[in-house]
Amino acid sequence: MKRIIENIEPVLKRLKSFCEVVLGFKKNQAVLEAQRCPQCSHPKCIEGCPLGVDIPGFIRALREKNNLKALHRIREQNGLAGICGRLCSAPCEKACILNEEEGVDPINIKALERFSFDQGQSKIKQIFNAESANRNNRKVAVVGSGPTGLTAASILVEAGYEITIFEALHLPGGILRYGIPEFRLPEKALDIEIEYITSLGIEIKTNCLIGKTYTIFDLMDMGYEAVLLAIGASAPQMLDIPGAQLKGVHFAQEFLMRTNLAGEQQSLKTEMPDLFGKEIAVIGSGTMALDCARIAVRLDKQATIIHSQTEDDIEATGEECNHAKEEGVKLEVLTSPVEILSDENDCVKGIRCVRMDFVDKDGKGLWKVVPVKNSEFAVEADTVILADKGASNSLIIREMKDLKINKDGSIWIKKNEYMTSVDGVFAAGGVVNQSLNLIEALCQGKEAAQKIDLYLQKKNQNEEKNI
Amino acid sequence: MHKIVSKQIIGENLKRIEIVAPVICKKAQPGHFVMIAPDDKSARIALAIVEINLSKETITLIFKEDDSSTKKLGSLWIGDSVFALLGPLGRPSEIKEFGNVLCIGYETGVVSLLPICRALHKSSNKVISVLGAKTKRNLCLEPQIHLCSQEAYVMSEDGSIGKRGYISDSLEKIFSEQKIDRIYVAGPFSVIQDVLISVPERKVPKKILINPMTIDGFGICGCDLIKIKDRYASISVEGPELDADQIDFSFLKTKMKNSRK
Numbered sequence: 001m002k003r004i005i006e007n008i009e010p011v012l013k014r015l016k017s018f019c020e021v022v023l024g025f026k027k028n029q030a031v032l033e034a035q036r037c038p039q040c041s042h043p044k045c046i047e048g049c050p051l052g053v054d055i056p057g058f059i060r061a062l063r064e065k066n067n068l069k070a071l072h073r074i075r076e077q078n079g080l081a082g083i084c085g086r087l088c089s090a091p092c093e094k095a096c097i098l099n100e101e102e103g104v105d106p107i108n109i110k111a112l113e114r115f116s117f118d119q120g121q122s123k124i125k126q127i128f129n130a131e132s133a134n135r136n137n138r139k140v141a142v143v144g145s146g147p148t149g150l151t152a153a154s155i156l157v158e159a160g161y162e163i164t165i166f167e168a169l170h171l172p173g174g175i176l177r178y179g180i181p182e183f184r185l186p187e188k189a190l191d192i193e194i195e196y197i198t199s200l201g202i203e204i205k206t207n208c209l210i211g212k213t214y215t216i217f218d219l220m221d222m223g224y225e226a227v228l229l230a231i232g233a234s235a236p237q238m239l240d241i242p243g244a245q246l247k248g249v250h251f252a253q254e255f256l257m258r259t260n261l262a263g264e265q266q267s268l269k270t271e272m273p274d275l276f277g278k279e280i281a282v283i284g285s286g287t288m289a290l291d292c293a294r295i296a297v298r299l300d301k302q303a304t305i306i307h308s309q310t311e312d313d314i315e316a317t318g319e320e321c322n323h324a325k326e327e328g329v330k331l332e333v334l335t336s337p338v339e340i341l342s343d344e345n346d347c348v349k350g351i352r353c354v355r356m357d358f359v360d361k362d363g364k365g366l367w368k369v370v371p372v373k374n375s376e377f378a379v380e381a382d383t384v385i386l387a388d389k390g391a392s393n394s395l396i397i398r399e400m401k402d403l404k405i406n407k408d409g410s411i412w413i414k415k416n417e418y419m420t421s422v423d424g425v426f427a428a429g430g431v432v433n434q435s436l437n438l439i440e441a442l443c444q445g446k447e448a449a450q451k452i453d454l455y456l457q458k459k460n461q462n463e464e465k466n467i
Numbered sequence: 468m469h470k471i472v473s474k475q476i477i478g479e480n481l482k483r484i485e486i487v488a489p490v491i492c493k494k495a496q497p498g499h500f501v502m503i504a505p506d507d508k509s510a511r512i513a514l515a516i517v518e519i520n521l522s523k524e525t526i527t528l529i530f531k532e533d534d535s536s537t538k539k540l541g542s543l544w545i546g547d548s549v550f551a552l553l554g555p556l557g558r559p560s561e562i563k564e565f566g567n568v569l570c571i572g573y574e575t576g577v578v579s580l581l582p583i584c585r586a587l588h589k590s591s592n593k594v595i596s597v598l599g600a601k602t603k604r605n606l607c608l609e610p611q612i613h614l615c616s617q618e619a620y621v622m623s624e625d626g627s628i629g630k631r632g633y634i635s636d637s638l639e640k641i642f643s644e645q646k647i648d649r650i651y652v653a654g655p656f657s658v659i660q661d662v663l664i665s666v667p668e669r670k671v672p673k674k675i676l677i678n679p680m681t682i683d684g685f686g687i688c689g690c691d692l693i694k695i696k697d698r699y700a701s702i703s704v705e706g707p708e709l710d711a712d713q714i715d716f717s718f719l720k721t722k723m724k725n726s727r728k
Contacts (some may be wrong), residue, residue, distance in 0.1 A: 252693075
């Protein structure tokens with residue numbers, strides 16, 4: 001039996017709105033796909049999942065058409081099932097045993113996870129257990145309500161701590177809220193996940209920037225015995241080519257924030273023409289670049305992605321690349337920007353690029369991508385979006401001089417301990433490693449939460465000894 | 468939660484509101500700003516904290532109604548609450564006894580200059596202020612500046628108030644009469660540049676105040692990235708007060724000319 005593919009919104013409909021592109025499984029499709037699972041005795045998919053979700057277990061529940069049970073099974077290990085079911089890079093599918101058989105595709109685990117969430121979440125009623133919450137009578141602060149922070153908070157609250165999440169923006173979700181467009185992660189799905197997290201007994205304080213509104217020391221004075229910094233890595237990095245300051249050059253962060261935080265998506269089409277031009281060139285290679293380009297085509301603009309490597313090197317799933325191409329996004333691969341060209345008013349009028357190619361310089365088989373001589377050409381554009389990887393947000397680091405920082409600006413942590421150079425202050429996610437994908441960030445959040453639990457247990461034992 | 472407790476119209480399209488902000492007012496210092504959103508549909512805007520009242524636990528903001536967010540904010544009544552208020556943001560101004568300090572502000576730029584002027588005045592500096600505007604109607608907060616300055620000059624381009632001319636025209640006289648130890652300039656980039664070129668004394672430390680054009684207020688969006696010496700920095704993190712001698716002015720010029728609020 002063939003792998004069942006999720007239903008997709010037709011291209012023409014997609015381009016007219018910000019509606020979700022991947023529609024997920026219908027009930028019968030999910031059951032059929034679940035029935036393909038061989039239910040191995042030594043499931044490789046669990047080993048492949050950084051969070052160790054009981055994949056055969058939840059698929060079994062889906063076979064029995066018990067979606068609620070399936071969702072509970074996922075949430076034992078992963079508090080963000082609806083988000084992972086949409087955005088995960090699915091390393092479990094790469095580990096699936098069916099890959100070893102010729103001509104057989106792995107189980108569509110990601111789609112099944114999403115189906116469990118979409119169908120199961122409406123049936124979940126009250127979860128908050130007042131007895132279990134704060135049974136340790138200890139407070140932990142989580143800074144940042146992105147994927148790492150939410151995961152860590154959900155694990156710590158279940159371990160019996162009183163958790164407060166501090167978020168600088170007015171809505172929780174971090175990068176999931178302002179960095180991922182509606183057509184990949186609908187706001188509603190994120191709201192449901194956050195509602196679930198808060199229903200566990202977690203308090204989320206929005207409009208609260210740690211480092212400014214409160215310092216970490218203030219938090220400690222307020223009785224928080226451990227602080228987890230899960231502030232992500234989204235500070236923009238300037239591309240060091242001439243013309244980067246010109247009119248019409250924007251960062252992907254700005255573009256995504258403006259579109260995602262806009263109150264009404266439909267009003268974007270009327271407001272955006274003043275802000276961004278008609279022909280948008282996106283320099284970058286990750287999902288962020290693809291997202292920007294895909295938003296641009298939805299706003300009736302032409303979008304070109306400029307990427308110095310091959311199409312296979314784009315750090316996004318092949319599915320997303322295909323969706324982008326279907327929607328009319330142009331890909332200029334093996335192309336490197338040299339200069340952003342300006343007109344007489346200091347406005348962007350294009351990008352001077354150079355073609356790249358693979359060269360085996362030493363004849364040792366070490367193929368490298370290098371610029372091709374005399375291959376310069378111009379890409380026409382009136383707006384350039386820089387969608388390079390973000391750096392760690394320096395604000396909190398600047399406010400706390402004792403925090404040890406790595407050369408790349410990320411926060412130093414004790415290996416496998418997640419503790420920073422300051423006692424009781426932990427860090428995980430993008431702020432520690434800037435190249436994490438979603439599932440790795442969730443995994444770090446989970447591990448850091450376990451380390452915080454251990455640290456506080458140890459602290460408790462020491463205190464009891466001293467008494 | 469953040470209730471408006473008083474509201475005044477203090478000029479043409481210029482409003483002053485006092486908002487309850489118990490946490491922010493304890494930390495706020497001259498030079499700090501806040502990000503404010505009047506409702507969930509409006510964009511967040513950066514506004515300088517003009518006054519802090521610790522006993523009432525309030526902060527005061529002054530703004531010109533020139534876009535949809537500020538118009539919406541201006542339409543709120545006493546007793547209404549704002550949707551979001553984040554702060555205090557940015558770096559506070561360095562305030563100590565410098566000696567003779569020249570504070571220059573053009574039109575609404577005076578709003579961010581006023582708290583600094585007051586703090587400098589309190590710290591026993593001699594504050595010499597120069598306010599400029601196109602015409603009398605555009606001049607902001609003149610009485611307030613007068614109250615915290617030993618000397619105050621007003622320049623208007625059409626001569627409708629004070630002396631006729633540009634701010635830069637008054638500088639030579641001021642510098643000839645006394646030694647100036649520090650300069651603060653607030654206003655649009657063209658005025659800042661014009662003033663800095665006209666300062667006769669090169670070695671005086673010059674500080675410029677730039678309103679951060681930011682969406683988030685803590686350096687994530689990149690809208691307000693500028694070049695300081697050889698590195699890139701965000702105005703909302705390093706500013707709003709910046710050292711004029713360290714800034715890459717050609718970079719800032721293109722950025723300021725083209726930035727959209």
